[in-house]
Amino acid sequence: MNRENTFYISLMAFCVNLLFGSFTFAADSKKIKEGETLYNQNCVFCHQPDAIGKPGFAPSLSNPELLSISSDKYLMSTIRDGRKGTAMAPYAHLNRDGISAIVTYLRSHETLPNRSAAVEAQRAAQGDPRKGKLWFRDICATCHGIKGDGYLAGGSGSAIGKIGFLSKASDGFIRETIKNGRSNTRMLPFSGPDGLANLSETEIEDIISYMRTLGK
Numbered sequence: 001m002n003r004e005n006t007f008y009i010s011l012m013a014f015c016v017n018l019l020f021g022s023f024t025f026a027a028d029s030k031k032i033k034e035g036e037t038l039y040n041q042n043c044v045f046c047h048q049p050d051a052i053g054k055p056g057f058a059p060s061l062s063n064p065e066l067l068s069i070s071s072d073k074y075l076m077s078t079i080r081d082g083r084k085g086t087a088m089a090p091y092a093h094l095n096r097d098g099i100s101a102i103v104t105y106l107r108s109h110e111t112l113p114n115r116s117a118a119v120e121a122q123r124a125a126q127g128d129p130r131k132g133k134l135w136f137r138d139i140c141a142t143c144h145g146i147k148g149d150g151y152l153a154g155g156s157g158s159a160i161g162k163i164g165f166l167s168k169a170s171d172g173f174i175r176e177t178i179k180n181g182r183s184n185t186r187m188l189p190f191s192g193p194d195g196l197a198n199l200s201e202t203e204i205e206d207i208i209s210y211m212r213t214l215g216k
Contacts, residue, residue, distance in 0.1 A: 028104070035105025038098050042091060051106060055186060056156045058087075062109035065182045071116040074168055075103045083164035086152060115176075122172030125208035132203075132210030139197055140207065143186060148214050156186050166215035174208050 039051070046058035053060030060066065079099045082090035091099065137146060140160070145153030148161015159165060160174075178199065181189035188196040191204070199207075 031101050031104045032108045034098075035101035035103070035108075038094060038102050039105050042094070043102070046087065051109065053185070056151060059158050060182070060185060061106050063182045063185060064110065064112045065177075065180055067107065067110045068112040068115050069119045069173055069176045071120055072100075072103055074116075074170075074173070075106065076100065077168050078164075079103070081164065081168075083159060083162060085162045086150065086159045086164065088164070119172040119176055120170050122170070122175060125171045125175070125205045125212070127202065127205030127207070127209035129206065129210040129213050132206035132208070133213075135199070135203055135207050136210050139190065139199075148211065161211065161214035163215050166211065171208050174211065175204060178204050178207065 039047075043051070043061075046054070047061050048054050048058070051060060051062035053063075076096075076099050078088075079094070079102060080090060080092045082088045094102070136148075140148070140157075141155075143155050143157030144150055144160050145155040145157075147153070148159060149155070150157055150159030150162075152159065177187070179189060179191040179195075181187045181196075190197045190199045192198060
């Protein structure tokens with residue numbers, strides 16, 4: 001193959017990528033706009049403009065750490081099913097396309113790499129729920145309530161002890177949240193020298209194992 005043919009093939013490939021890349025960008029932009037419209041019609045009243053949330057009322061959905069570890073399945077099923085026993089109602093009537101558009105809009109706020117696949121693949125917690133109960137009551141209950149009932153129990157944190165959350169959140173999701181917290185929220189990290197409590201790996205496993213008993 002001579003240089004001229006190689007040049008034209010490369011040029012054609014570039015044009016194809018440019019063309020279809022433009023279509024993809026336009027499609028994504030359209031879906032983001034659709035999701036923003038649906039968000040403002042259904043979600044903004046609790047989660048606020050730009051999904052920043054309201055402490056003690058509704059969590060931030062544009063938080064970078066949340067989006068980094070949340071799979072689309074986790075976000076979509078939460079919107080679809082809501083959180084029974086909380087103010088988060090189900091939105092199944094929006095159908096899959098509408099819910100997917102909202103998730104795409106939320107994803108447009110991403111600033112960190114998406115680690116959800118690796119987080120979902122983490123092993124199940126293998127801790128002692130009896131010890132975890134003590135840690136939960138000493139540390140987590142301050143914001144999330146003694147039974148993890150969240151805002152409805154007067155706490156400043158969300159309901160992490162109810163089946164609506166526990167049936168969708170993987171142990172990896174909970175583990176990463178405890179370790180790293182959520183920036184610009186009241187959920188501080190609990191691991192490492194800068195953590196609020198510098199919990200050990202074993203202690204975090206114990207907490208997750210106890211939380212699983214709450215879901216039952």
